[in-house]
Amino acid sequence: MRLGLETLIEVKNLCKSFEGRAVLEGINLAVERGSVFVVMGGSGCGKTTLLRNLIGVIRPDSGQILVGGEDMTQFDENRMDGYRKRFGMLFQMGALLNSLSVHDNIALPLREHTKLDEKIIGVMVKMKLELVGLRDFEHLKPAQLSGGMQKRVALARALALDPEIVFYDEPTSGLDPVVTGVISQLILDLSKRMGITSVVITHDIGSAFMIADKMVVLFRGKVVAEGTPDQIRNSCDPLVQQFINGRPDGPIPLRQSSRDYLEDLLDI
């Protein structure tokens, strides 16, 4: 194991509701510096809401998110700006700007946030593209690339400012097995060799077990299991087993409706 000893991100008792519906109900987790931390769970389990809290897009109703010991949920806009420069974000759909070339998409955060010369930015864009294996594609527009290539360009852009933390939202969704392997290996390399702390939100079980130092399983806004990939794999919890084996029914119900069907029909 290569786990660091220092906790970089600590989520304490995080709660968030939307219109009275609790989406996160007291989440606790700790991410060690330089590690790959995977948050797994099915659709609607709260993992995207957790991610949006972690990147400061929404604020929790209660609880804390300590980053390097400081509660980022209390940051004012100025401090939040500083925090945003410390992390990169790989969005599920890539979120590239279609009107800009690959080069300009990656250069954008460097032009916005640094005083680097264009020549240096030019070299850095090539370096980031080399990291994701797409160096000869910088003059193309995102629409001219495949979905997997767009994801890699988006990763290059997430890495533009040499972030300390990278948040990945479903990094392998919609990708073929080879590209999934490439992205997973990149996440591992960036973490192992450059010490980047990775928080990966995914329901791709194969990728999760390949890259995680530690993982949590979310269900209905709560952490129902946490541990190393081996601990999760060997968990006796039927809910965890259902999730990792993709069984259609079990503790995670096939039917999500809580009201009785007949009652619902006759009660109109």
Add this chain to the structure above:
Amino acid sequence: MNVQIDEINPDILVMSLGGDLDMSVSPEVRKVLLPLFRENVSHIIVDLKDVGYIDSSGIATFVESLQMSRKTGIRFSLAGACPKVEAIFDLAHLKSIFEMSPDVAGLIEGEKGR
């Protein structure tokens, strides 16, 4: 970041850096480094032994120096990089394009035999 230039002899310049070489300081380093590529200089050495971390803007600054080196024929070397810094060059697939030496003394000693 500490930046110091030593003239070992009129031909060889050593730029010693101390601290972290990141985006907040690399423009400053570039401003000092580029003008060293001038007439009558045959070898520029950057001493990295007191650098604990280098980011991609730092590496890009050295890549630009390498471009200058090719243009001017002035030799450009890096010395004393710690394993962590070397690993960052390696991950950027750029370790092999630079002349990297364990220390400045070795490079200067080598110059005597040239």
